[in-house]
Amino acid sequence: MILHAVEVAASGATVHVYTQDTDVLLLALRRVPQLGRNSALIMGTGECLRTVLLQPIYDALEPTKAAALINWHALTGCDTTGHIRGKGKQTCFKAFMTSPPDVVSSLKMLGEGDSPSEEVLDGCEAFLCSLYCPKGVKHSRAISLRWHLFKMIRLVKCEIILLFNAVRPIILSKSSHVLTKNSKRLPCSLSIVSTIYDNHHGIKLSR
Secondary structure, three states, X not given: OHHHHHHHHHOOOOOEEEOOOHHHHHHHHHOHXXXXXXXXXXXXXXXHOEEEEHHHHHHHHXXXXXXXXXXXXXXXXXXXEOOOOOOOHHHHHHHHHOOOHHHHHHHHHOOOOXXXXXXXXXXXXXXXXXXXXXXOOOOOOHHHHHHHHHHHHHHHHHHHHHHHHHHHHHHXXXXXXXXXXXXOOOOHHHHHHHHHHHHHHOOOOOO
16 A cells, blocks of 8 residues: 555655554655655544644654654554563553664664564664663663562562561560451551552562
8 A cells, every 4th residue: 555655656646545554654654755745644434534644743753763663563563463461552652762773773674684683683672671671770681681670579579578577576566355356457467568569669579
């Protein structure tokens, strides 16, 4: 569809493509220089039809990101590829928009040649790592990110144990009557402390 549109635009005609598919929008954004400044997509049905001009979106993304967007879409999950567990499109798009130029360039080159180059693989790995890095932490290699997350989980578990050990004598200092009355609530103490630390460190631990 887009290649036919490019051919029509080359003859001097203004191209308007009617589609309901977001994939077509991403493909069209890659070809905006060939489609022309007045190219647009007509989306919606009936009274909800709207014209989406491509050039303003292309200018906002800048050429490299506009060209890389379709490959980003394939990497993060489209009709023919699996999605990234626990990461929606909005989260992935925010990470894409803040990615460094070398990562964006790698995504742009994804799909070129018989197999991806080392540069492309490194860029894709760095992008995927950015989705799982805690706030303020940067890792571009999966092995270093896994080790960092593992250490965080161990640290949080140790802090939970230490805090519970500090709280336990206070609980035991209560009278036997109170302990008996609230015996069903005591097992929840560790869960409550754990929840506090989960929220503080931004980690969800399986219990």
